[in-house]
Structures are given as C-alpha cells and as structure tokens.
Amino acid sequence: MTRNIGKWLISGPPVFYLAVFFVIPTFIMVLASFRHAGEFGGLAPIFLHDVRGAHLNLTLESYREYFSDFIYSRLFIKTLIYALVTTFFCLVTAYPLALLIAGSEKRHRDLLVLLVILPFWSNFLIRIYAWMIILGPQSALSVGLNGFLGMFGIEPVGLLFTPFAVVLCLIYVQLPFMVLPLYANLEKHDPALLDAAQDLGANSWQRFWRITFPLSLPGVYAGIALVFIPVLGIFAVPDILGGTGGIMIGNLIKQEFLEARDWPFGSALSIILTLGALCIVGVAAMVAGRTVKNDA
Amino acid sequence: MALLELRNIVRSFGDFAAVDGVSMMIESGEFFTLLGPSGCGKTTLLRMIAGFDAPQSGEILLDGKDLVATPPEKRPIHTVFQSYALFPHMTVAQNIAFPLRMRKIGKAEINERVKEALDDVRLSDRGGRFPGELSGGQRQRVALARALVSRPRLLLLDEPLAALDMKLREQMQLELINLQKEVGITFIYVTHDQTEALALSHRIAVMNGGKVEQLDEPSKIYDCPRNRFVADFIGTCNLIEAKVTVAGEEKMVLEIDGLGEVTARNPGGELTGSKGVLALRPEKIKIGQQIALESGENRFRGKVHDFLYMGDVTVYIVEVGEGVHIEALLPNSAAGRPRIFAAGDPVEISWRYDAGVFLND
Numbered sequence: 001m002t003r004n005i006g007k008w009l010i011s012g013p014p015v016f017y018l019a020v021f022f023v024i025p026t027f028i029m030v031l032a033s034f035r036h037a038g039e040f041g042g043l044a045p046i047f048l049h050d051v052r053g054a055h056l057n058l059t060l061e062s063y064r065e066y067f068s069d070f071i072y073s074r075l076f077i078k079t080l081i082y083a084l085v086t087t088f089f090c091l092v093t094a095y096p097l098a099l100l101i102a103g104s105e106k107r108h109r110d111l112l113v114l115l116v117i118l119p120f121w122s123n124f125l126i127r128i129y130a131w132m133i134i135l136g137p138q139s140a141l142s143v144g145l146n147g148f149l150g151m152f153g154i155e156p157v158g159l160l161f162t163p164f165a166v167v168l169c170l171i172y173v174q175l176p177f178m179v180l181p182l183y184a185n186l187e188k189h190d191p192a193l194l195d196a197a198q199d200l201g202a203n204s205w206q207r208f209w210r211i212t213f214p215l216s217l218p219g220v221y222a223g224i225a226l227v228f229i230p231v232l233g234i235f236a237v238p239d240i241l242g243g244t245g246g247i248m249i250g251n252l253i254k255q256e257f258l259e260a261r262d263w264p265f266g267s268a269l270s271i272i273l274t275l276g277a278l279c280i281v282g283v284a285a286m287v288a289g290r291t292v293k294n295d296a
Numbered sequence: 297m298a299l300l301e302l303r304n305i306v307r308s309f310g311d312f313a314a315v316d317g318v319s320m321m322i323e324s325g326e327f328f329t330l331l332g333p334s335g336c337g338k339t340t341l342l343r344m345i346a347g348f349d350a351p352q353s354g355e356i357l358l359d360g361k362d363l364v365a366t367p368p369e370k371r372p373i374h375t376v377f378q379s380y381a382l383f384p385h386m387t388v389a390q391n392i393a394f395p396l397r398m399r400k401i402g403k404a405e406i407n408e409r410v411k412e413a414l415d416d417v418r419l420s421d422r423g424g425r426f427p428g429e430l431s432g433g434q435r436q437r438v439a440l441a442r443a444l445v446s447r448p449r450l451l452l453l454d455e456p457l458a459a460l461d462m463k464l465r466e467q468m469q470l471e472l473i474n475l476q477k478e479v480g481i482t483f484i485y486v487t488h489d490q491t492e493a494l495a496l497s498h499r500i501a502v503m504n505g506g507k508v509e510q511l512d513e514p515s516k517i518y519d520c521p522r523n524r525f526v527a528d529f530i531g532t533c534n535l536i537e538a539k540v541t542v543a544g545e546e547k548m549v550l551e552i553d554g555l556g557e558v559t560a561r562n563p564g565g566e567l568t569g570s571k572g573v574l575a576l577r578p579e580k581i582k583i584g585q586q587i588a589l590e591s592g593e594n595r596f597r598g599k600v601h602d603f604l605y606m607g608d609v610t611v612y613i614v615e616v617g618e619g620v621h622i623e624a625l626l627p628n629s630a631a632g633r634p635r636i637f638a639a640g641d642p643v644e645i646s647w648r649y650d651a652g653v654f655l656n657d
Binding site: 190201202206211214 | 368395398399442
C-alpha cells in the first residue's frame with residue numbers, strides 16, 4: 001500500500017504535466033480542426049441556436065479544403081523530401097564524427113561531446129541569422145563560388161533564399177541530435193568484438209559493416225527519429241533563409257494561425273502532419289524491426 | 297621444423313619490459329601452455345602471436361616464415377578470447393559461420409561446416425539462439441567452435457575457462473583435451489591457473505617477469521622445478537634455506553639452520569658451498585608417530601604446529617628442529633577419522649632423499 005503511494009508521488013507530477021500540457025491541447029487541436037472559423041479569426045461557437053434549434057456546429061470543411069487542392073499535399077511532400085534529405089546528410093556526417101569521438105581517448109571524449117553541444121549555448125535564431133551572412137551575396141563563400149563558376153562561363157548563382165540554404169541550415173541545426181544518440185551507442189561497444197572479427201579474418205570494411213554498424217542500429221534509429229520528426233514541423237529556418245520558394249508545411253500552419261486567422265484549417269494541417277509523420281515512423285519502425293531480426 | 301618458432305621476442309611498454317627475450321618452439325599438434333602470474337607477459341606474447349601487437353625485436357615464424365608484417369586477419373591463427381567476444385547481434389550459427397563468410401566460401405559448404413562444428417561442441421539444437429540466451433559453458437563452446445570452424449593452423453586460448461565456476465571448469469578441461477585430440481590443431485593456452493596447466497598441457501612454459509623460467513612437460517615442471525620461482529608457483533612446496541656441505545655425483549648433503557644435515561638429490565653441477573633452498577613437496581613426506589628409518593631417507597622428530605582438514609587430505613604443519621616448519625600431507629583414507637594428530641602431538645616425518653631437490657639461488 002505504502003509502495004503504491006510512493007509510486008504515485010513519483011510518477012504523479014509528470015503524468016499530470018503531460019495530461020494538462022500534451023493530451024488536452026492535442027484534443028483541443030483535433031476538435032478545432034472540425035470547427036468553423038470565427039468571423040474575426042479564432043473559432044466559431046461549438047453550439048449553435050438557430051432556426052434548426054440547438055445543434056453542434058462541426059464540419060469537415062478544413063479537411064475537404066486540404067484534399068481538394070493538391071497544392072497542400074505538394075507542400076507536404078516537399079517538406080517530407082527536405083526532412084529526408086536533412087536526415088540522410090545528418091546521418092552520413094554524424095556517423096564518422098560519433099565514431100571518432102567514441103574511438104578517441106577517454107579523457108578527450110567529454111571535451112569533444114561538449115564541442116558538439118556547444119552551439120546550443122547561443123540562441124537558435126541568432127545562429128540561423130548567421131547563415132544569412134555566410135550565404136549572402138557578398139559573403140566569401142558566394143564570391144568564391146561565383147568566381148569559380150565564372151571561370152567556366154557559368155552565370156552567378158544566389159545561395160541565400162534557396163532550398164539549398166534551407167536544407168544546409170537544417171542539417172546544421174539538427175546535427176547534434178544525430179551525433180549524441182550515435183555516440184551514446186558506439187561508446188558502449190565492446191572493443192573485443194572488433195578484435196575477434198579481425199582475428200577471424202574480417203578486414204576493416206567488413207568489421208565496420210558486419211559488427212559496428214549493425215550493433216549501432218538502435219542509435220541510428222534514435223538519431224533518425226530525433227532529426228526527421230522535428231524537421232517536419234520546423235518553420236523558423238525556411239522563414240529566414242528560404243525566401244518565397246523555400247517554405248515548408250510548418251510555415252503554412254503558422255500562416256494559417258497568425259496571418260490568415262483560419263484556426264480550423266491550421267489545426268487540420270497540424271493533425272494531417274502529425275498523422276503523416278506517425279504513419280511514416282510506424283512503417284519505418286516495422287521495416288527496421290524486420291531487417292534487424294533477419295540480419296541478427 | 298617447428299610449427300611456430302619465437303626468436304628472442306622483446307616487447308616493452310615504456311620502461312616496463314612485458315616480454316623480455318623469449319624464444320621457444322611449438323610443435324604441430326601440441327597442447328602448449330603459457331603459465332605465469334598476472335603481468336608475466338603471457339597475454340602480451342599471445343597478442344603478438346595473434347597479430348594485435350608487434351614485437352620491438354625478434355621474429356615470429358610460422359612454418360619458417362616471418363609473421364610480424366602480416367595483419368591479424370591474414371594469419372591462419374584464431375583466438376578464443378577470455379570474454380568469448382561472441383557477436384551479440386548474430387545467432388550461434390551466424391557466429392560460427394563468420395570466419396567462413398570472411399573467406400568467401402559458398403553458402404552450401406558454410407551450412408554444412410557450421411552444422412558439423414555445432415555437432416562437435418554438442419550444440420546442434422542451439423544454432424538459432426542468440427549468445428545472450430546461452431549459459432556460460434555453452435558460450436564457451438560456441439567461441440571454440442567459431443575459432444575452429446575454418447581450421448586454423450594454430451588456436452590461441454586466452455584464459456578461456458576463467459569465467460566459469462569450478463565444476464564446469466573441470467568438465468570443460470576434459471572437453472578441451474578431447475576436442476584438441478579430435479581436431480588435431482595446435483593449441484597455445486594462456487592461464488595463471490597451475491592445476492589447469494598441469495592437467496591440460498603436453499608442455500608448459502612457466503613465465504615470470506617477461507622471461508621463460510622453465511619449459512618442460514607437466515611432470516618435469518612439477519617434480520624437477522629448475523628454480524625457486526617455478527617450485528613456489530607450481531603447487532605447494534616447502535622451501536627451506538640450505539647450504540651444500542658435500543656435493544656428490546647424485547646425492548648431496550645440505551646443512552639447514554636449526555635442523556642439521558639433510559640428504560637431497562643433486563640436480564646436477566652443484567658445488568660444495570652453494571647456497572639455495574631445499575624444495576620438498578608436502579605429499580612426498582611421510583608422517584607418523586614413529587617411522588622406521590629406511591636407507592636413503594631423511595627422518596626428523598617434531599611436533600604438530602597446526603593442521604588444516606581439507607576433506608580428502610589433512611595438511612599438517614610440523615615444527616622440526618628450531619623454528620623450521622615443514623608442511624606434510626596425509627590422505628584421509630580411513631573412514632570416520634577426520635584427524636590423526638592434534639596440534640602439539642609429537643610426530644616423526646621422513647622422506648626419501650630424492651623427494652627433495654636443491655635449488656641454487
């Protein structure tokens with residue numbers, strides 16, 4: 001009995017917190033997506049008293065709007081592609097880095113991990129604005145690149161306000177979220193396994209591909225989830241670096257709430273995004289689960 | 297030609313000479329053991345044979361060809377690691393197939409050889425299990441099967457039984473001997489456990505401080521230790537400070553402080569006046585109330601100082617002369633008599649002259 005009380009004392013506050021600030025808001029969003037927009041923004045009343053008497057004032061209008069115009073799905077697909085490209089480059093950049101940190105001497109490791117998380121100490125927006133300068137038309141990068149292209153008679157290109165700028169910055173912003181779970185996994189590997197593999201005839205590539213990589217898959221999956229899902233909803237990076245052509249679904253949701261003041265449609269977009277992400281992650285987890293079982 | 301020849305191997309870490317000029321020859325089909333206390337260089341030597349470390353000077357010859365420049369994955373030598381190092385993400389069958397897959401052997405042949413290897417270590421029904429689902433002894437057998445399946449020239453075993461409990465260890469020792477006989481592959485076995493070394497090996501190299509103290513058959517190592525370290529490290533041994541007074545061809549007379557004259561075997565070449573120790577195994581000493589003196593025996597009167605009842609035997613520590621303590625074993629062969637003598641009882645001990653050997657300092 002006392003043990004039960006203790007359990008509730010410990011798990012009660014977080015359960016309460018999640019219920020109030022996660023479950024209830026999600027429920028409000030789901031409900032809002034089925035309501036009408038208010039005349040001056042916000043939401044129309046949920047109960048109406050009119051000639052038909054008292055009735056619920058709900059509609060599928062927002063979902064109908066999403067599916068009636070392909071432009072929204074196209075934006076969703078574009079966002080998915082950005083997220084996939086970002087995740088891929090984060091993985092191929094972070095993996096060698098995590099291997100390097102995990103393989104370095106113990107006394108250097110903490111410092112290297114600190115360097116990875118150092119960017120978090122400055123403001124997110126400031127770091128994105130810094131990319132405006134790095135990619136701007138007068139930047140050394142732009143001038144150098146265009147000078148190089150000019151030698152082959154190619155027209156100068158703009159780097160800023162392009163999908164390239166958006167994805168580049170997304171990779172930069174998300175990279176630590178890939179490095180940390182990979183490092184946490186790789187650091188725990190037993191070096192004797194690699195000795196054994198080498199002893200049994202595996203060269204360095206085979207040792208990586210047959211031992212290190214399969215054993216690191218839990219870290220890879222965690223990193224992918226931590227990078228892919230947040231990118232789907234991000235809006236600050238495309239807002240600042242994407243220009244007119246670089247917007248993502250997160251920008252549209254933000255616009256619906258703040259500028260168009262169409263809360264139901266904004267809610268519907270959020271719900272579709274959440275369900276879409278859940279489906280993708282679910283399918284990926286199933287596929288991953290199967291390959292792990294077959295391979296192992 | 298020897299299968300493996302080590303020539304004057306030196307490996308130091310900073311100022312510390314882990315392996316200090318070791319030379320030995322290991323014959324094909326041999327069960328060879330490197331025995332010594334921790335830090336004696338046996339594991340460093342093993343790692344150099346496997347290729348994970350390189351000697352600073354010296355040669356490692358396999359079939360007469362120098363191996364030093366060959367990386368571990370190219371050497372026809374496999375290791376059974378102390379921690380087994382089984383791949384946790386692969387099944388038992390996949391673990392055993394690993395060295396074959398690295399050699400790009402066809403699927404059908406791999407399956408056949410894995411099945412054979414599983415049969416050899418009596419794990420035919422465990423092929424689909426993961427290492428985490430096996431007991432310690434089973435993991436040990438998988439590690440053996442994995443290292444033997446591609447038929448290496450040489451198998452290195454780094455304290456493979458250290459993680460098992462005593463009952464299982466004894467059983468695995470018998471299995472190891474039989475397995476080695478069956479496959480006919482040369483084993484180099486590293487251990488700090490002298491009973492294990494005596495039980496398993498054809499020959500033993502006793503190592504200390506990076507050097508080989510004695511390299512011989514188990515019975516020679518036990519009965520004719522070449523120096524104080526070997527006598528002390530292998531089994532239990534009475535080591536009594538002594539001085540040679542008369543050195544004969546085969547026998548010698550020793551003077552021991554507080555005890556007097558003792559006849560012992562001359563290991564060869566000892567001269568009158570040398571100082572050293574008399575090494576005397578406890579089980580070779582007779583103990584009784586009164587012992588008839590036979591020719592060629594040493595006999596002393598003393599009293600029981602202390603004793604340890606071990607079940608199968610009782611260890612008596614007998615004080616003879618002034619302050620000389622000699623340990624003697626008495627098997628508890630008669631039923632219902634846990635001890636024959638108590639502390640303080642007067643006893644006589646005796647031993648044949650050739651039970652004791654003089655070891656020069």
